Amino acid sequence: MSLDKVKLQHIAMLARLKLTDEEYAESVEKLSKIVDFVDQLSQADTTGVTPMAHPLDAVQRLRPDVVTEVDDRDRYQENAAAVSAGLYLVPKVLE
């Protein structure tokens, strides 16, 4: 197994995912298989090859620096679980 539970706990924390014990047990096996599978890339000779950043070698398009969005906060906030006075509510961060 190329991955163990300790390593997976670290990755899960980076990914902000809470996993159950059963999920960890399954992930150790399945993610190890996936990592072993993608490890075959190491055999490819990529000396001097520039990593491909875009399928069409295009670069990010620039636009004029003008306001194009309208204020539609109330409509967007209809999808939020908890809002008040236009603010999104989350558990207390500062004591």
Add this chain to the structure above:
Amino acid sequence: MEMHAQTLTELAAGLEKGDFTSLELTQALLDRIAAHNDKLNAFITVTADEALAAATRADTARSKGGGGVLNGLPIIHKDIFCTRGIKTTCGSKMLDNFISPYDATVVERLADAGAVVLGKANMDEFAMGSSNETSYFGPVRNPWNLECSPGGSSGGSSASVAARFAPAATGTDTGGSIRQPAALTGTVGIKPTYGRVSRYGMIAFASSLDQAGVITRSSEDAARLLGVMAGFDERDSTSIDQPVPDYLAGIAHSIKGLRVGIVREHFDAGLEEETGKKVKEAIAVLKALGATTVEVSLPNLNLSVPTYYVVAPAECSSNLSRFDGVRFGYRAENAEDLLDLYCRSRGEGFGDEVKRRIMTGTYVLSAGYYDAYYLKAQRVRKLIADDFRKAFAEVDVIAGPTAPSPAFKLGDKVDDPIQMYLNDIYTIGANLAGLPAMSVPCGFVDKLPVGLHLVGAHFDEETLLRCAHQYQQETDWHTACPEAFK
């Protein structure tokens, strides 16, 4: 011919002649969906009221001599496209409560052309899957054999079109998610060039690979729809500003002299024998139509699946970080603190495969592994793209199998991610290189459809559509209908 059995092109003619109204057509298809969807589970949401209202508007526009090029024609949207005021779930518990505040560009353009949307199609969760079994709303079944998968991730779209619920459905394709389900259901599926169709309002999975397209029953119908969907959109920063040719005019031309590339590596041990035979027969038809075949080599093709399973999860882990339980989507109850809210909302809101991809992506991007996995994969991706570039210096299209076998049974591959991933071995290359590609029905093996895969040069959807259309003038595989859905 009954309305449901007609193609989009035939229905357009029927509406134009006044054989039936859009309201009659829409009601007939809604009745059909109500009667038969239980067998397939192809829909997440049926939008009957909105569809009937849109059909009435289309009929009114027609009576006044107006209406767009798709006026009154029914379609289905994959539930990955944001639809204003209508639930947009992406096949996930995470978005089960999400009512989109805006329309995707694809949705907007089709609506502006007069299309009537019957509902939102089921799909693998966040488009991550090749069998439609990762959907929070349950698997879709294949109309050709209810024990089989319709493919994925656009499985609700492919099953709906094959079952004659609608003549066309939108789909999205990150590694084969339009073409593989099209192949497994005997429908036509096209994934255009990366950047050809706007990704605005299409829920992101892997942004350098994702592309929208359509599933239809004929190449002509695909040409008709793609002409409406394609084109520059300033709201998508990777949209490409290139003129869109008249696809419908283009398909009429002969393929005499077309250079068809055959990839040696496509017909190796991984391909089921009978499927390979059907594909070779289809290539023989292209030759009979005047095409010439040229053997080409894609030496790095065997690395396309591992490359994809680094690049796609990496981009997925970044894109899906937006789901935090705060602004929209599922929110865990009684969180202890902000971190607990994030971790539990995501842990409870995402399904197994999505979590697996996020974890894989996070791993390959994490400190100490980035160079060995992510950067390495981007280098190999360049090698694969260069292989295609060299091949297209000698040929106009590349033809081969879409999937290694016909539809597999639900449950057969779901426990082994690698087996499932290998289903996309022939389709993933086109996504990595950003090329347009298409699947066309080319026969049956054990009463299950097989697809011919055509890949074209950048921005040359026209040649794919033409090649497929000319093939469909000589063959009738695309008109076959599953017995239970005639």
